Amino acid sequence: MLATLVQAFTSRLAGPIGFxxxxxxxxxxxxxxxxxxxxxxxxxxxxxxxxEENQKSGAVLQARLAACEGGARGGSGGGGVAVRVAGAETSAEARARRLTGSGPPGFDVCARMESADRAVLETLR
Known part of the structure; x- marks a missing residue:
């Protein structure tokens, strides 16, 4: 068998076929x-x-979260702006704790929206 292999590689056709x-x-x-x-x-x-689509939807979700936080403090008056500014300086977990403590109407929707956003971001990483 070894002789057959040596003969195949040393034949005159091996060069052109290999090329x-x-x-x-x-x-x-x-x-x-x-x-x-x-x-x-x-x-x-x-x-x-x-x-790009993620950034656009992230901006929309941030606006909705700000609206939820504004609703937590009793409307969008002067106090609501202060809440949003203060909320910008804290982490997402701190804002979530603050929202659960105050119990605004519609919080379940905001919590579901925020957890869905986190799930989507985790799949993108």
Whole structure:
């Protein structure tokens, strides 16, 4: 069996066949690289689009959260603005604790919205 392999690699046809095989593999590599580059460009564009959509929805959710926090302190009067400014300086957990302590109407909706937002952000990481 070893003699057959040595004879196959040392025959007169081994060189041209090996060269043709190398050319075919080179062409396949070029096609694969081109396809991968196109796929990467498409995926990068999709990631950029999704990031932009995420930022827009994040701004909407922040506005809704601010509205929920404003409702927690009894309306959107002068005190509501102070609550929103103070809320901006605290962490999300501290704001959630403050909201659960005051029990505003519709808090369940705000809590569900905030937990859904956290879940979406965790899947993006």
């Amino acid at each position: 043709a095989l190398a050319l075919v593999l080179c062409a396949l590599l070029a096609v694969t690289a081109n396809t991968a580059a196109r796929t990467e460009a498409t995926l990068r564009a999709r990631v950029a689009q999704l990031s």
